[in-house]
Amino acid sequence: MRVAYIFATTGHTVSYKLGRMILPQLEEGRHGAQVVAMFFFEDNNYILRRGDPLGERLVKVARENNILLMGCDQCCYERDIADKLFDGVRIGCFPDLYRALEQSPPDQVITL
Amino acid sequence: MGCCQTAPQTVGDLLQAALARPRWRAPAPAGCAEEPTQNLRVEVYLEAEAGRIRRLDYRCTTCASLIAYCEALVRLACCRSVAEAAELDATDLIRSVGGVPGHRHDRAHLAAAAFRQALAQHQLHEERSPSG
Numbered sequence: 001m002r003v004a005y006i007f008a009t010t011g012h013t014v015s016y017k018l019g020r021m022i023l024p025q026l027e028e029g030r031h032g033a034q035v036v037a038m039f040f041f042e043d044n045n046y047i048l049r050r051g052d053p054l055g056e057r058l059v060k061v062a063r064e065n066n067i068l069l070m071g072c073d074q075c076c077y078e079r080d081i082a083d084k085l086f087d088g089v090r091i092g093c094f095p096d097l098y099r100a101l102e103q104s105p106p107d108q109v110i111t112l
Numbered sequence: 113m114g115c116c117q118t119a120p121q122t123v124g125d126l127l128q129a130a131l132a133r134p135r136w137r138a139p140a141p142a143g144c145a146e147e148p149t150q151n152l153r154v155e156v157y158l159e160a161e162a163g164r165i166r167r168l169d170y171r172c173t174t175c176a177s178l179i180a181y182c183e184a185l186v187r188l189a190c191c192r193s194v195a196e197a198a199e200l201d202a203t204d205l206i207r208s209v210g211g212v213p214g215h216r217h218d219r220a221h222l223a224a225a226a227f228r229q230a231l232a233q234h235q236l237h238e239e240r241s242p243s244g
Binding site for chain 2: 072077085096
């Protein structure tokens with residue numbers, strides 16, 4: 001099964017669900033689904049900022065597995081990090097996400 | 113509309129300004145530019161008097177980067193002479209808006225293209241008018 005994750009809520013979304021479950025499972029090759037994309041809203045975008053330790057691991061896994069990483073553009077602009085993200089990580093909004101997913105459509109979109 | 117502000121602005125500030133200021137629409141846009149693969153469009157409305165831009169506004173697709181560049185265009189071009197404004201290009205827009213990643217700079221080119229067309233339309237109108 002191919003999935004896309006949308007990290008929409010804040011709190012423990014990135015540090016716990018992504019950092020302690022999804023990411024380690026992807027690193028170990030036992031996540032159980034093929035992740036095609038991750039889209040980040042609000043404070044979750046800080047993981048995409050260059051230098052973030054969790055982000056470095058995520059970007060490495062994303063490159064190895066061809067996972068699209070995209071930050072919400074307005075969320076990133078609001079936080080002044082739009083031009084400070086890891087190389088290859090793009091900002092965008094729904095049209096950009098849908099256009100990108102057309103190349104590799106998921107079976108399920110999971111909102112966390 | 114803002115006038116002649118050249119200090120770099122953030123996208124957030126420009127989005128707020130776009131929402132807050134009163135808007136002006138001419139009956140028809142003077143200039144227009146499109147990027148069909150991304151469904152992006154900009155219309156520029158321009159009114160000049162005695163060789164100086166008196167009113168300038170735009171209508172564009174709801175893309176944050178594009179709105180920011182259009183808003184920056186209004187700030188940079190408003191109140192300038194038409195000749196001065198004609199010197200403005202996408203590089204000026206990119207320079208005037210901070211924090212936009214490179215893959216979004218195409219929006220500045222789109223805004224500049226619509227503005228160039230608006231200026232060209234204005235010139236054409238001036239040449240055709242009996243007093244011009």
